[in-house]
Amino acid sequence: MVDQEREEYLSFAMKLARAAERKIMPHFRRCAVSIKPDGTEVTAADREAEEAIRERLVDRYPDHDILGEEFGQGGIAGAARQWLVDPLDGTASFTLGIPLFGTLIALLEEGDPVVGVIHMPAIKETLFAARGGGCWYQEGDQEPVRVRVDPVTSLDEAYVATGGLHGSEVEHEEGQPPYKILDLVRAASRFRFVTDCLQHGLVCRGRLHVAVDTLMAPWDIGALVPCVEEAGGIVSNLTGQRENVAFGGSLISSASQELHEQALKTLQP
Template identity: 40%
Template sequence: MSTSLEQMLDFARQIAYEAGQITLQYFQRGVTVERKVDESPVTIADRAAERHLRAMIQAAYPDHAVLGEEDGLSGSEHATYRWVLDPIDGTKSFVRGVPLYGVLIGLLREGEPVLGVIHLPALAETVAAAQGLGCFWNNQPCRVSSISTLRESLVVGTTAHDYERYAKEAAFQRILARAALFRTWGDCYGYVLVATGRAEVALDPAMNVWDAAALLPILTEAGGTYTDWQGTPTIYNHEGIGSNKHVLPELLALISGEEQV
């Protein structure tokens, strides 16, 4: 199969949808929850969706590597392309019957994120992007908002507590005090809101690479940014901020303490 980004994006959209349909078979059905070593939840839906994604990728691109949250790395560590999968981003929402969860597919080329898909099965929404091709929300072009100040901004976050565990509590409180509105519409859904112009900032004090790989190309192609809390565009620093770009300097000044509320 072709390795053009456009064709790989179409492929990723399709398999994200298929994996999402698998998750819906278990959604709001009282699925059994297990605990991983780190105490995070996992269900049969996570595992079944990831197995499907892996099988489809390995059949279409046998020379590509695959890294998934549930089953780790398969294929060569030195492969040019590596698919990065989170079959259910927002498992805690999923197990409570809340529809704000998504299937995440990212693609790295020589370690650089170049393609991302977020499919929200229970909401029937998909946001997809690839480097140089733009960002699309349900197949229509989408952009971040043009709001330029935090005092006008909607800030969303996966959590409203535990920032002190990551030495971010003071920065978080400064952001809260400045923002027009804060809501805990988190996990991948928060970044979908930023990419589609419905929120200005999404915050996560802790991230894994499978949480982040799809986000950087999506937000960049939508005209925004995905960075760590120091403003570096990376998926590897175990933390994340999505923004509409316009409010990022103000946000970073608050985080560093250079600017006070």
């Protein structure tokens, strides 16, 4: 059972996601794009949405830490509670007019994600979870429904997705042994490229069985972890480590422990 304090944090995180939506959607399909020093895209929507989230967090929880994609660390560094904020996960999709982008908001306690919200404003879908309270899916203004993974245990029966090929045999990172994404494709029952946070949400809902991201920042990961685990799934980075997973640099979500182990073994260089 989720405790009252985490319920309050989750409720506030949902309000933050809605506040971000009000900043993001007026820019959808009508925004200018800039390129950050790391080569990734950014828009006014990214920045305005994170500013809106940060202002509310600082006002409500001035003793908490904040780490966001656009403005880095803020709040109280080293605090026991830290918020991870990706105001617009899937900026590339957003700039192309593809409606499969989302806002990710997570709360960590002593480094472990305990609250997560995945809000996709253009398609009006939200997944949310607090540790001990299950994972819930809401479409538009309908009543939320509890969701669970489809506990497939064999890779040859699994629907598998990845958000890209970075660090794989196809898009090899110099100096690093490549993950065997193509072997995973061959071993799966069915494979799809599914953009950004959407694929991990589909694992929560039992539509996919494995979702793989080979390169992720903490703000990409934090919100996904409580949702997948509260839906009955398994998460780790691509070396199989669950500890400190939000800072593990990659993420794999699976519908069962057996499937997780098979997928990890298949992916290893």
